[in-house]
Amino acid sequence: MNELRLYLAQRISAVIMAPLVLLHLGVMVYAIQGGLTAEEILGRTRGSLFWGGSYGLFVIAVAVHAAIGLRNVMAEWLRLRGLWLSVLSWLAGLALLAAGLRAVAALVVNA
Numbered sequence: 001m002n003e004l005r006l007y008l009a010q011r012i013s014a015v016i017m018a019p020l021v022l023l024h025l026g027v028m029v030y031a032i033q034g035g036l037t038a039e040e041i042l043g044r045t046r047g048s049l050f051w052g053g054s055y056g057l058f059v060i061a062v063a064v065h066a067a068i069g070l071r072n073v074m075a076e077w078l079r080l081r082g083l084w085l086s087v088l089s090w091l092a093g094l095a096l097l098a099a100g101l102r103a104v105a106a107l108v109v110n111a
Contacts, residue, residue, distance in 0.1 A: 006068050013065035020058040045107050052108035059100030067093025 031041055045051045071089035074080045080088065 006071070010065055010068040013061040013068075016061040017058060017065060020054060020061070023054065024058070042107070047110050048108055052104060055104045055107060056101065059097065059104055063093045063097035063100060066096055 067089050070092045071085060074088060075085055
C-alpha cells in the first residue's frame with residue numbers, strides 16, 4: 001500500500017508541476033524579451049501572493065516528486081531498504097523543500 005501511495009504522490013506532483021513549469025518558462029521568455037533586469041523582476045514579485053503561491057506550490061511539488069524519485073534510485077542503485085531508505089528520502093525531500101521555500105521567500109518577501 002505504501003508503494004501505491006508513493007506512486008500516486010509522484011504522479012500527482014508531476015501533474016501539478018507541468019503547468020507551473022510552463023508558466024515559469026513563459027515568464028522567463030517575457031522577461032528576457034522585455035529586457036527586464038533582476039531588480040525590475042523582483043520589484044514586480046515583491047509582496048505578490050500570486051507569485052508566492054505559484055512558486056511555493058511548485059517547490060512543494062518538486063520536493064515531493066524528487067524525493068520519491070531519489071528513493072527509487074537509492075533502492076535500485078544502492079540497494080537500500082527499510083528505515084535507511086525512508087530516512088534518506090525524507091531528508092532529501094526536506095532539504096529540497098527548505099532550499100526552495102527560502103528562494104521563494106527571497107522572491108516575494110518585502111525586504
